[in-house]
Amino acid sequence: MELIITEKDNAARRIADILSGGTYDSSRENGVNVYEWGGKRCVGLSGHVVGVDFPPEYSDWRDVEPVELIDASVEKTPTKENIVATLRLLARRAERVTIATDYDREGELIGKEAYDIVRDVDEDVPIRRVRFSSITENEVQNAFDEPDDLDFDLAAAGEARQIIDLIWGAALTRFLSLSAGQLGEDFISVGRVQSPTLKLIVDREREIEAFDPEDYWELFADLAKDDTTFEAQYFYRDEDGNEAERVWEEAIADEVYETLAERDTATVVDVNRRTRTDTPPTPFNTTQFIRAASALGYSAKRAMSIAEDLYTAGYITYPRTDNTVYPDDLDPEELLDDFVGHSTLGESAESLLEADEITPTEGDEETTDHPPIHPTGEIPSRGDISDDEWEIFELVVRRFFATVADAAVWEHLKVVAEVDDYRLKANGKRLVEPGYHDVYPYFSTSENYVPDVDEGEQLALSDVELEEKQTQPPRRYGQSRLIETMEDLGIGTKSTRHDILEKLYDRGYVEGDPPRPTRLAMAVVEAAEDYADRVVSEEMTAQLEADMDAIASGEATLDDVTDESREMLEEIFANLAESRDEIGDQLRKSLKDDKRLGPCPECGEDLLVRRSRHGSYFVGCDGYPDCEFTLPLPSTGKPLIMEETCDEHDLHHVKMLAGRQTFVHGCPLCKAEDAGEGPIIGDCPECGDEHGGELAIKTLQSGSRLVGCTRYPDCEYSLPLPRRGEIEVTDEYCDEHDLPELVVHSGDEPWELGCPICNYQEFQARESESGSDLESLDGIGAKTVEKLADAGIEDLDDLTAADPDAVAEDVDGVSADRVRSWQAKA
């Protein structure tokens, strides 16, 4: 029996399909899929199935000096026990083993890990290696026809990286965490990739903080030929002879303004017309995909998560790739054919197929691991996937379309007109050949119309405007810009860059979007710059890459490289040791700065965001226990201190981070003053008789309102009230509940809410009525019931009477077939 091992289950299944001609059987062993046919078995790993770590006696942070980790041994232990067990089981029965992991350095290392597991149970079984760049019939057959051996040097290069990353990361992370007394889940982390990335963000923030704005002026005027008016801007030549629009002296700006404002014509002195070819974009690698998705409003994490789902479902190719050149065996015409006749994508595909010759664009990077991201030709129906998934799928499809489309052509027209010695310019542009923009509508194609004019022509001049402006600080990096910059600097990989950003959020180093560094992040980068510059510099990765190349080519050994790295870290620790207290003080101070809201209204010390023993957040005074002033915070989410401050109390605003339910809470002191109890409207039906509780109209911290008992939290009786509008308490009373009728004033017409108890009871009755009917059907959930109700389908009668196609059109995520199946059941 031959055992074939791949890097992931998906690849195992596709290889089984190709080699068996679709005749394989599949079974499960320890929860792992095994594909079997004609004397062969194929199993997929899940990336690395073993990991590196120190021996257990090093695991207590307090008992082990961080410096001791540098010379500690590094062991490999299984991290995916079930897969390792399955591999051992299958290896015992194998007469030959073929390693078919991904064709890149990490794939070689993963292959070596599988090799070691196999060798452990069988010293003699022959083990060979096959390499292919994409899982297509041709490539896979060729690879299996010409098998090779595992490249142990290349795998060793990967191992060196693992060891160096672990030692540097663990030793420095433990050192900083211990120095600041931050143990447990709030440890302070450092690493070869995360720290240089954090430094990028921190450096930009330093520029922003140090920025000194400068005033300048810009002048605009309208020019007109016949009835056509267009905007022109004043410019001059600076000392280097370049065109400049910004005027740095007010007196000069005024002088130009007065001259222009006095005159009513300008003379055309230069007309410049040129055409520009706008070449179509290159195929998607991971970074460019994230960038394009981010322009549509997706975070890096969300974009990758959707791409992974689309990949697993078979609609797009593997989303983690550096490659920007399509492989030879991708036939663009064949792939376009798959879209012909499709309701929304078909037209573009058909127009592209009309071309005489189809030549895809190519990027600069051609790698051996995976093809660029492109559609597989399998098209999901709209009901099968969510709107977001469809939007990302369409992006990938259209990007593929764009790479086989024609270039676009723009015509640029620049007109320069003169008034005395002053010059005005207007830049027009027109898209004469839309080219790829027809099939890829994600780039701007906005035009600016400037009419045809001739040199010497007089144009009417009007509406001269002088605008005072200020230079702006550089902008923070957005998530996709950061990922692009990481790629440019060579740090991280296509699979990890977006994870590294997530890590910075998780560690409390950055907040918001675009990511803004916390004081802690600034202090960590500063400490690293002072004592371990290497770990915040992209140089460390560059050197490591060079060392890994040396190992792979046999010029150096794993021990040469790791020993040298250990020595460097020893030197760093020699300097760190004596500054431990100083570093700890700085870190602790910055941790406190991140919690600081502003002055306490009672004692003037700082108010801090704190966490109670039960885990809830509140605002407390730094002067505690002398000052016991506190303010509440909402119970949902994790508080984030915003840059914005309250004019009245000088306190920073607070935002509550709770995923999709994130909201701005504002100034906690204002909120506390606004909140509280409104008018009392009657006795509490639950505890009024026994304890004298009364019902009051209350406004909560979050801004929502309710009728609640004055004995809260001892009595939790409450009734809901609408969010919007002012509530009027009338003189009329409900006979049954002895409570006043309420009127809500919002919008144009006030509406009668009536007695709050009756109102609530009616609401509940409506809920149960509408819910019971439709929700009784199998395969229909509460969310769908809501969506159907929005489309006017409130009960089973409505559903059976409805036209399935019309329903599918109106309701997101519901296909006509699904509606028919409900109708059959109803």
Add this chain to the structure above:
DNA sequence: GCAAGGTC
């Protein structure tokens, strides 16, 4: 309870 790299 440390890193970064695979994969889900």
